[in-house]
Amino acid sequence: MKPILYGAAYSVYVRAARLALIEKGVDHDRVEVDIFAADGPPPDYLARHPFGRIPALQHGAMSLYETSAIVRYVDDAFPGPALQPRDPVHRARMNQTISVLDNYLYRPLVWGVYVARSEKGGACDEALVAAAAAKARHCLGVIERDLDRPFLAGDAITLADLYAVPMLAYGLMTGEGRAMLAECPQLSAWWRRMKARPSVAESRFAGEAA
Ligand SMILES: N[C@@H](CCC(=O)N[C@@H](CS)C(=O)NCC(=O)O)C(=O)O
Known part of the structure; x- marks a missing residue:
């Protein structure tokens, strides 16, 4: 079925x-x-x-x-490659990262920056956007600090990577998001790795760069 x-x-x-x-x-x-x-x-x-x-x-x-x-x-x-690490440490890291993305990145980056900028053609409250961007930048900085493997929770792709891609994709449609990512070399390399995956291309948002 x-x-x-x-x-x-x-x-x-x-x-x-x-x-x-x-x-x-x-x-x-x-x-x-x-x-x-x-x-x-x-x-x-x-x-x-x-x-x-x-x-x-x-x-x-x-x-x-x-x-x-x-x-x-x-x-x-379903069969297929596991998207959750078996190792408890990597699994905990995956769950922590998902929680960080859900609770500290999604609202500021997607709504506070991307939606605020796109809904009114840029004519938004700059102070509010700057405050949201600061929160998102802090969050990306924390993820960057902990990123010492090819993927967010270790050597293989996990659900944490799949949560992060759509949030980053919207963020990168803004100048603020591009500037934030440019400050994070590990995360930038991760983003390039993720963009090369067929799943990411197949699910691309309207307006997202190839
Ligand atoms: N906690 C929910 C959040 C899902 C969510 O917020 N989805 C957004 C679209 S990306 C939505 O349905 N928004 C409708 C609304 O806020 O009224 C989940 O993890 O599935």
């Missing part, structure tokens, strides 16, 4: 789930759910996600929401 991923192609979290499916080689369908549509998401979508966010996943009789649960389910339920 093919899993079905519900969500919009522009979404950071939908892309993380898509990356997990693609990296695992899982044949799947995607149903477009525009959570920000003027008249709201389809009324029946709340039955899939009681908090009205994307993504959600259907696999046979099983319905799931929250990216953290979806990507771990995809990794556990």
Whole structure:
């Protein structure tokens, strides 16, 4: 039975789930759910996600929401390369990095910088953007400091990398994001490594550089 991923192609979290499916080689369908549509998401979508966010996943009789649960389910339920390290230290590092990305990078970089700049054609509150950029820069600096392997949690790609790609992709569509990354040589090399992956090309956002 093919899993079905519900969500919009522009979404950071939908892309993380898509990356997990693609990296695992899982044949799947995607149903477009525009959570920000003027008249709201389809009324029946709340039955899939009681908090009205994307993504959600259907696999046979099983319905799931929250990216953290979806990507771990995809990794556990399907054959293909493991996306979670077995080694407890690397696994803990992966989980810590995901938590950092979720809690300290997503809001400032994606909403505070990218969305703020793109929604009003640049005519946004510069003080607010600068404050958000400072938070995002701090976060990238912490990740850079800890990055001593090819991937964020060791020598192989993990869910942490798949969470980070969509956030960075939006960040890099802004001058602030490009300047931040330029200050982080390890993270810049990681980004080039990730951009070379077919999964990252296949899930590219509209407007994202190839
Ligand atoms: N905790 C959720 C967050 C998902 C999320 O925030 N998705 C965004 C799109 S990237 C969304 O649905 N936003 C709708 C809203 O904020 O109302 C998860 O990990 O799946």
